[in-house]
Amino acid sequence: MCGIVGYVGRQDAVPVLLEGLARLEYRGYDSAGIAVVRNGTLRVHKRAGKVRDLAASMPKRLSGQVGIAHTRWATHGQPSDANAHPHVDMANRIAVVHNGMIEDSALLRERLRAEGVQFSSETDTELLAHLIAREDADDLEEAVRRALRRVHGAYGIAVLDATAPDRIVLARNGSPVLIGIGDHQMLCASDMAALVRHAQQVVHLEDGELATVTAESFSTATLDARPTVKTATTLESAASDYERGGFEHFMLKEISEQPQAIDATLRGRLDARLATARLGGLNLTARELRAFRRVHVIACGSALYAGMVGAGMLESLARIPAAAESAAEFRYRNAVIEPETLYVAVSQSGETADTLAAVEEIARKGGRVLGVVNVPGSSIARAVDGGIYLHAGPELSVASTKAFTSMTVAFALLALHLGRLRDLGPADGQRLLSALAKLPDKAAEALAAHDELKQLAAWIASAQSSFFIGRVRGYPVALEGAQKLKEVSYVHAEAYPAAELKHGPLALISPELPTVAIVPDDELLEKNLASLEQIHSRGGEVLAVAHRQLGTLADRLILVPKSEPELDPILLGLPLQLLAYYAAAALGRDIDQPRNLAKSVTVE
Incomplete structure (x- = not known):
């Protein structure tokens, strides 16, 4: 969910930030935005939609050597240009990007409104920009520290100040924030993927920590201003791993x-x-x-x-x-x-x-x-x-x-x-x-039978719903198979223990509702075959995932190589992934970023 990227260094920040946002698209999002500081002025550009929409609409002269960017997954307020991050204060001096959720945001918004603050979005994040801007502090880090003491909830934030154009301030409580260490440049992100091209080492903030990042260094401390010591680790992933x-x-x-x-x-x-x-x-x-x-x-x-x-x-x-x-x-x-x-x-x-x-x-x-x-x-x-x-x-x-x-x-x-x-x-x-x-x-x-699985997937994709069944070792395989089909193809699927069919689900069996059955060649084979008989006797059609031919009990069959019984579930689930993938492809779904879902669920 939601992605943060920040950059401070000698390069133009905009291309680095856009590249980082593109590498975070897999997390799931509905809008994106970017903020940079140049010549003491904060400039913000944001859009509902994809990162490519943001990039295509980017002003040509938007540039700067320090900036923050964000992909948002809506919690407070619908996806829109106004609700996209970064959010700024009324004077357009402070910009904030934020992952997480401020639990007392409604109360704080009312207090700020009573003090004359005008909000331009429905988000909980905007109030952080106003709170930070209103603090009478000696520096940005102290202003962020004081503002965060006034809120309750989960956050990972990155903050820019147009009057402090050489730094980004970060803070974490329940939502990951990383610092990427490069050559005369520093990055920050919520995910390693955004760092791999430009950083050699990484530092993880802990809950309750803040960091001030400049092009040459970083410092960390707690919310009560006690300095902390961090150890950097070498990045193990390469940029090609994310392509x-x-x-x-x-x-x-x-x-x-x-x-x-x-x-x-x-x-x-x-x-x-x-x-x-x-x-x-x-x-x-x-x-x-x-x-x-x-x-x-x-x-x-x-x-x-x-x-x-x-x-x-x-x-x-x-x-x-x-x-x-x-x-x-x-x-x-x-x-x-x-x-x-x-x-x-x-x-x-x-x-x-x-x-x-x-x-x-x-x-x-x-x-x-x-x-x-x-x-x-x-x-x-x-x-x-x-x-x-x-x-x-x-x-x-x-x-x-x-x-x-x-x-x-x-x-x-x-x-x-x-x-x-x-x-x-x-x-x-x-x-x-x-x-x-x-x-x-x-x-x-x-995983070798792609052509066969494409045909089976087209059949599954044509149904309005399907059952996945299995016993003991096969039941969690059925659960995972049904989940994969649901999340990427949007075809409804339900998983049951095979023995539970007679306790209700048999009422739904019909030629229009296919059943995917997990049938390992183990001590429960005869029991599983009996379940297939029950389905056939009620006009249902069966796609069996099995180790052997099952005769007329399986209308369609996926054969999987046999291992030891304890390890069979590992292999039995593999073709179901391809089944879901090709069903989603047949239906034209957004396979890598299915609707309403996010890769890393960092809020409730």
Whole structure:
């Protein structure tokens, strides 16, 4: 959601800011804008719509060596030119871009109106510009500090002052802000993607920190003006990681990258000598791991479904009770935090607001939390006690594909590691190690049937709705398959445990409502085939995702290579990603940026 970019240096800021905004488009947005300072004058240009609309309408002489820019995802006020960021004060001296939400904005707006302030937008962000401008402070940083003490809510902000044209002031509380360190230039952003072309190192602000950034240096301090010390880390990603590389969409590129992503998640973590997984980042001894009596996974969206796959692996391999729960529900239900429970937080971005809040609640109550995240240095990565980095590489399409798959692979490693510490014998350990080593090649095989999947996708896209069903290992695969279809094609889809058909959903079965069935070749095969019989007997049509031919029980079939039963869900979900992608393409959808959705959900 929402993207921030800032630049101060020797170059013209405008091209750098526009490039940064383009690299943040994947996060989801409805408007964009830019502000620069030149010759002591603040100039702002903003538009509802895409970054390309902003660039096309840009005044030719708009330039400056310091500037901030933003892509907005509407919270307060509809998408419009007026509501787009940056927002300025009445004197056109202060400009602010803001991610997050000011919770007491309505009350503060009324107070400012009573003091004679005239607002030009419906946003909560504009009041920050007015508050900062009205502070009688010695410098911009102190004015920002005083203004922020008057508000409640989440924010990541960047602030310009026309009378201080050599600097940008940043602040963070609940929404990520990064500083990019370059050669005689500094950048700021809400996401690493905006920094990769112009910075070599990066610094992450913590909640409650402010920073003042100039072309040559930066300084950081707390809201009560205590200086803080930051350590810069080297940027691991390259600019090419954020480009489509000949693919029509990032989603298709990232689906195709999954064999390499699986290999990257596994690399260096398979221990053949001890028939286990090597996970040094857990920061837990074997004795500490053995002391846990259960595992509780917390996540949202696709990460939650990966957690459900993972919980099944943990129970199967480590023989430890495990469950997955929505972090959005967990954080509000006053959960009992048990010292003998290992909590695992899962997030591609490492910034998911509900998951981060759940991590903080668990930590507050003394629980032990591991993270499964894809972005080093992210908020969740810094908040947990240890964990597993996915190393899947940047994921830019809003719909998660390679990160979801790498999450399930990470859970397989965790389950193997815990299993070998408990009751899983070396023969089973070697069996799983061998299967994990073969996963990249099997993933490539599972993703090979593009022409066939295009035809199946056209059939699915022609339906008004569809069911996805599966049992035990297949159920989270069905959930994720239905979600992918919904979010990128806008075709309604619902997932059910296959055994639940007779408890209500069978009433909807008809020739017009297809069913996608996950049918692994395992101990539940006969049960799954019985479910297909029930659908056929009521006139329904079935697309089966299976390891073998199913005869007349499957009207259409996607064959997937077989792995070990515990790992089968990883491969069974892959063709469903392509099914959703090609259905969306057939319907002409905006695949990488589906309507109403954002990549990184950093507000509730």
